[in-house]
Amino acid sequence: MRKIIIAIDGFSACGKSTTAKEVARLLGYRYIDSGAMYRAVTLYFLDHLVSFSNPKEVDKALNEIKLSFIVNSKGATEIFLNAINVEKAIRKMRISESVSQVSTIKVVRKAMVALQRKMGKDKGIVMDGRDIGTVVFPEAELKLFLSADIMVRAFRRQKELLEKEDLVELDTIIENLQSRDQIDSTRKESPLVRATGAIEIDTTNITVDEQVDEVVRLALSQMLIKKWKG
Numbered sequence: 432m433r434k435i436i437i438a439i440d441g442f443s444a445c446g447k448s449t450t451a452k453e454v455a456r457l458l459g460y461r462y463i464d465s466g467a468m469y470r471a472v473t474l475y476f477l478d479h480l481v482s483f484s485n486p487k488e489v490d491k492a493l494n495e496i497k498l499s500f501i502v503n504s505k506g507a508t509e510i511f512l513n514a515i516n517v518e519k520a521i522r523k524m525r526i527s528e529s530v531s532q533v534s535t536i537k538v539v540r541k542a543m544v545a546l547q548r549k550m551g552k553d554k555g556i557v558m559d560g561r562d563i564g565t566v567v568f569p570e571a572e573l574k575l576f577l578s579a580d581i582m583v584r585a586f587r588r589q590k591e592l593l594e595k596e597d598l599v600e601l602d603t604i605i606e607n608l609q610s611r612d613q614i615d616s617t618r619k620e621s622p623l624v625r626a627t628g629a630i631e632i633d634t635t636n637i638t639v640d641e642q643v644d645e646v647v648r649l650a651l652s653q654m655l656i657k658k659w660k661g
């Protein structure tokens with residue numbers, strides 16, 4: 432079957448990565464978490480005291496950053512920043528608190544989008560983020576927009592953080608999600624909007640298995656359409 436690109440966008444903690452990972456595994460596709468790339472850049476900026484508003488410092492830092500994704504022995508994709516596995520470090524609250532700000536910087540977005548397009552050039556990829564269906568792969572065969580109730584999203588994020596031994600109060604998480612929603616959807620550069628042709632899935636009342644089944648079903652029908660079209 433011909434390979435396609437699956438672009439999944441939506442607000443934070445709507446189940447994008449959980450769904451994308453499992454769909455990629457079932458289809459034998461590559462999974463790329465584009466949010467992890469913005470998080471890794473944020474980690475570098477914070478650790479190297481890069482001033483977000485100083486274009487020279489930002490440019491210099493971007494030239495020093497090398498990002499790569501490696502599949503571990505359990506089949507999970509992990510992000511490496513300058514050859515160091517930062518998969519755990521980028522999920523901490525201190526990164527979540529600055530990442531939306533870093534991802535409004537035009538040159539940061541330009542560098543990330545170029546990398547993302549390179550990774551998708553052979554198709555067979557599931558990528559999740561905020562601008563995947565609108566900017567990175569507007570030609571993707573399958574575009575999805577995930578949404579969910581804020582409380583459900585906050586509980587999911589709290590559980591995820593707890594699994595990483597980061598105990599964060601629910602109110603703090605809700606505030607962080609709301610502030611990121613606001614920045615992500617109103618920023619000048621590539622704001623989070625539903626892409627033309629994207630199918631919306633509300634994940635509030637459905638299980639992960641149901642989400643995954645629905646996306647795989649949609650992907651298979653797109654692959655069939657592609658096959659018939661030749």
Ligand code: DC
Pocket residue numbers: 443444465466467469470530531534559560561562563611615
């Ligand atoms: O998916 P996430 O919550 O890990 O993403 C972290 C931040 O990165 C999010 O608040 C906005 C930004 N982001 C972006 O601007 N564009 C993307 N394609 C992915 C993430």
